[in-house]
Amino acid sequence: MSHTTEQAPSDATEQADTPPTFADLGLSDQVLKAIKDIGYETPSAIQAATIPTLLDGRDVVGLAQTGTGKTAAFALPILSRLDVSAKKPQALVLSPTRELALQVCEAFEQFASGMRGVHVLPVYGGQAYGVQLSALRRGVHVVVGTPGRIMDHLAKGTLDLSELKYLVLDEADEMLKMGFAEDVETILADTPDDKQVALFSATMPAQIRRISKQYLNDAEEITVKQKTTTSVNTTQRYLMVSYPQKVDALTRILEVENFEGMIIFVRTKSETETLAEKLRARGYSAAAISGDVAQAQRERTVNQLKSGKLDILVATDVAARGLDVDRISHVVNYDIPIDTESYVHRIGRTGRAGRSGAAISFVTPRERRLLGAIEKATRQPLTQMQLPSVDDVNSTRLTRFDDAITEALSQEARISAFRDIISHYVEHHDVPEADVAAALAVVAQGETPLLLDPKDERPQRDERPIRERDDRAPRAGRDDDRGERRERGPRTSKPMTSYRIEVGRRHRVEPRQIVGALANEGGLSRDDFGAIAIRPDFSIVELASDVSRDMLDRLSDTRISGKLIEIKPDRRGGGGAARRDDRGDRPDRGDRPERSYGSDRPARKPRH
Numbered sequence: 001m002s003h004t005t006e007q008a009p010s011d012a013t014e015q016a017d018t019p020p021t022f023a024d025l026g027l028s029d030q031v032l033k034a035i036k037d038i039g040y041e042t043p044s045a046i047q048a049a050t051i052p053t054l055l056d057g058r059d060v061v062g063l064a065q066t067g068t069g070k071t072a073a074f075a076l077p078i079l080s081r082l083d084v085s086a087k088k089p090q091a092l093v094l095s096p097t098r099e100l101a102l103q104v105c106e107a108f109e110q111f112a113s114g115m116r117g118v119h120v121l122p123v124y125g126g127q128a129y130g131v132q133l134s135a136l137r138r139g140v141h142v143v144v145g146t147p148g149r150i151m152d153h154l155a156k157g158t159l160d161l162s163e164l165k166y167l168v169l170d171e172a173d174e175m176l177k178m179g180f181a182e183d184v185e186t187i188l189a190d191t192p193d194d195k196q197v198a199l200f201s202a203t204m205p206a207q208i209r210r211i212s213k214q215y216l217n218d219a220e221e222i223t224v225k226q227k228t229t230t231s232v233n234t235t236q237r238y239l240m241v242s243y244p245q246k247v248d249a250l251t252r253i254l255e256v257e258n259f260e261g262m263i264i265f266v267r268t269k270s271e272t273e274t275l276a277e278k279l280r281a282r283g284y285s286a287a288a289i290s291g292d293v294a295q296a297q298r299e300r301t302v303n304q305l306k307s308g309k310l311d312i313l314v315a316t317d318v319a320a321r322g323l324d325v326d327r328i329s330h331v332v333n334y335d336i337p338i339d340t341e342s343y344v345h346r347i348g349r350t351g352r353a354g355r356s357g358a359a360i361s362f363v364t365p366r367e368r369r370l371l372g373a374i375e376k377a378t379r380q381p382l383t384q385m386q387l388p389s390v391d392d393v394n395s396t397r398l399t400r401f402d403d404a405i406t407e408a409l410s411q412e413a414r415i416s417a418f419r420d421i422i423s424h425y426v427e428h429h430d431v432p433e434a435d436v437a438a439a440l441a442v443v444a445q446g447e448t449p450l451l452l453d454p455k456d457e458r459p460q461r462d463e464r465p466i467r468e469r470d471d472r473a474p475r476a477g478r479d480d481d482r483g484e485r486r487e488r489g490p491r492t493s494k495p496m497t498s499y500r501i502e503v504g505r506r507h508r509v510e511p512r513q514i515v516g517a518l519a520n521e522g523g524l525s526r527d528d529f530g531a532i533a534i535r536p537d538f539s540i541v542e543l544a545s546d547v548s549r550d551m552l553d554r555l556s557d558t559r560i561s562g563k564l565i566e567i568k569p570d571r572r573g574g575g576g577a578a579r580r581d582d583r584g585d586r587p588d589r590g591d592r593p594e595r596s597y598g599s600d601r602p603a604r605k606p607r608h
Contacts, residue, residue: 025051028080033114035076044069045224051077054198059219061212062200070200071107074168078142079108081165084117087139089159091166092191094147094184096174098124098295099302103324104170105144118142123159125149126295133158147175147183154190164191172201172208181207188215234331234351237385238361238371243508246334246362247278252388253332253360254284254312256396261305261327264314265346267335274562275334276314286312289319317342323349333361336370340377360385496530496542498570504537507561514541514560521558523551540570 022035022043043051046064053060054077064070078091095101105122112118121135123145132149136158143150143159153159167188169175175184188197188211197216201208212219241249250264266272272288279286287301287310298319304310306325313320317337328350337343343361350357361382363371375381409415422436503509511532518524518541530542558565 020048022076025076026055026080027051027076030114031076031080031111034111037113038110040072043072046070046222047073047076049222049224050074050198053220053222054078054196055080057196059196059216060198061204061216061219061221062198062224063204063222064200064202064224070170071104072111074170074198074200075104075108075111078166078168079112079115079118082115082118082141084115084141086141086163088163089140089143089161090163091142091168092150092161092164092187093142093144093168093170094150094175094187095144095170096146096178096180097318098126098146099298099320099323100171101144101146102299108142108144120144123149123153124295129158147180147187150187151183154187161191164195167191167195167197169197169199169201172199172211173203173205176205176207185211185215233355234347234357234359236347236359236361236380236382238363238382239385239387240365241362241387243364244510244513247275249362249387250279250332250334251282252393254279255393256388257330257358257360259311259330259358261308261310261325262312262330262332263320263323263328263346263349264312264332264334265320265337266314266316267337269316270562271335272314272316272319274559276312279312279314284312285310286314288314290316291318293319317345320346320349324352325349326355329355329357331357331359333359336361336363336367336374338370340374343374344378494527494530495545497545497547499541499543499567500570501539501541501560501565501567502537503560503563503565504535504539506536507563509534509539509561514539517558517560517565518543518555521555541567 020043022032022040025043025048027035046062047069050060050062050073054074062070062073074093082090093101093104095104101122101124105120108118108120112120119135119138119140120142121132121140121144123132123143125146125148132153136153150159154161169184172184175181197219199208199212199216199219239249239253254262264275266275269290269292272290276286276288287304289298289301293301301310301313302323302325305313305327308327314334315323331347331350333343333346337346347357347359350359361371361374371382422433425431425436426433501514503514511534514532515526515529518529519526524543524547528544528547530544531540532542533540552567555565555567558567
């Protein structure tokens with residue numbers, strides 16, 4: 001029978017006169033030296049409870065949330081008991097994803113830095129078999145892999161587990177969710193009966209309970225109960241914002257937040273590249289990863305984030321699972337997750353191993369229910385933040401400008417050379433030195449103004465009471481029973497032609513997005529736009545009739561909300577959706593689309 005030990009980390013620490021150290025747990029001297037070199041001082045609750053049990057040779061079922069130090073909990077005792085002289089694999093760690101497998105592999109290598117000749121091999125899909133086969137032939141001690149690729153090697157006879165002593169199931173609940181249950185049980189059945197097994201999971205569904213009873217021997221169940229499921233080192237805030245305002249809100253937050261590395265989470269694969277592209281256009285070092293990105297490219301991107309060549313990663317939940325980068329100081333939920341478990345996993349990418357972190361979630365008025373569910377599940381209230389104002393942004397920019405000047409003044413040799421140049425200019429042009437300094441600042445700044453214009457400060461539509469808010473595009477017209485939104489464009493005397501674009505209400509677009517995108521791509525002015533009608537699946541846009549074919553060709557590549565607009569003449573427009581001069585050919589009452597494209601008169605109320 002399994003024995004259950006429950007331990008709450010906060011209570012355990014309070015009850016003990018002195019907290020345990022790694023030296024108290026029975027680890028080998030070589031492993032302890034590596035831990036000291038890394039900078040670890042005090043074991044976490046799961047480590048303190050699990051390591052002695054594993055060193056005693058007992059099977060273990062460890063229940064703890066992500067980010068609690070489970071990797072060290074099984075890696076350290078395995079390394080302490082490893083026989084380096086053996087050539088066949090002695091330890092096998094099964095992980096649900098490639099990212100987590102690589103992370104566990106890196107942790108093993110770190111912890112084994114004080115040991116000679118320890119070989120750890122990651123085995124996962126997407127990597128060439130040749131690399132893995134060569135390493136296996138040379139001999140490895142620890143194999144860390146995904147169940148699918150491990151099964152492939154077992155089927156080919158290229159992985160010999162006959163001398164396996166330790167088997168770890170890491171994030172077992174995730175493996176079952178991803179459909180690896182049958183593979184995991186096959187691997188467990190094909191390994192030696194006398195192996196030691198450690199199973200780690202955040203939850204204990206019935207299937208994992210059955211596996212633990214069937215394949216583990218007299219396992220000790222260690223449950224780490226935490227007061228919250230999120231790290232206390234991470235500050236959690238949220239911003240109420242409508243969907244179309246998200247990019248502008250994110251840009252301002254990036255201006256004022258002092259971040260080192262950041263992950264921005266979105267819901268869809270297409271949105272990762274769309275948002276990353278928008279951030280790059282604003283001067284930020286950003287890249288996207290999703291499940292569709294090739295493994296080699298994903299690894300390069302993550303390495304760039306680690307090395308500081310990249311500051312922002314836009315990712316989906318699947319792509320970022322298992323990602324552990326020290327530089328990640330901020331996590332932004334650009335799209336708030338629909339389940340609390342995903343929220344915990346996301347913000348677990350920051351505030352790890354004692355580091356401080358920050359999590360910011362964008363919440364549209366309709367998503368307040370999700371916000372409440374997250375607060376209830378984590379038992380931690382999220383603090384509401386306000387959108388940084390123009391003054392906030394300008395203050396931050398001035399501070400950074402001051403810091404840049406201070407940094408430059410510290411380079412005396414270069415300053416001295418330029419001082420002579422400035423003196424020469426002042427002497428020959430009779431201009432005050434302050435004016436010369438200001439002129440040099442203009443040259444250095446380029447065309448982009450240093451400060452935002454306070455006139456650009458626009459009131460936030462979602463500052464109204466919650467019950468009056470709507471995360472859809474603001475209405476300048478009114479919706480009829482067909483779901484069409486009407487907007488009057490700027491007053492212009494130009495003749496207009498109607499065009500259809502393939503983005504509408506379900507893509508969460510509003511007229512200013514359409515105007516902005518088309519103006520940027522085609523070099524159009526405000527006078528080139530007429531009425532705009534936003535329908536559920538498409539929109540009708542009036543453009544000046546003298547818009548050239550070349551300009552329309554350029555507009556065809558425009559994307560709004562990540563979707564290609566596929567602009568084409570509206571077959572019903574007839575040279576101007578807003579005009580109602582042709583009264584001779586009136587359509588049937590059931591089909592009168594032109595009426596809503598720009599009429600200056602409100603729609604008639606139905607008679608009762």
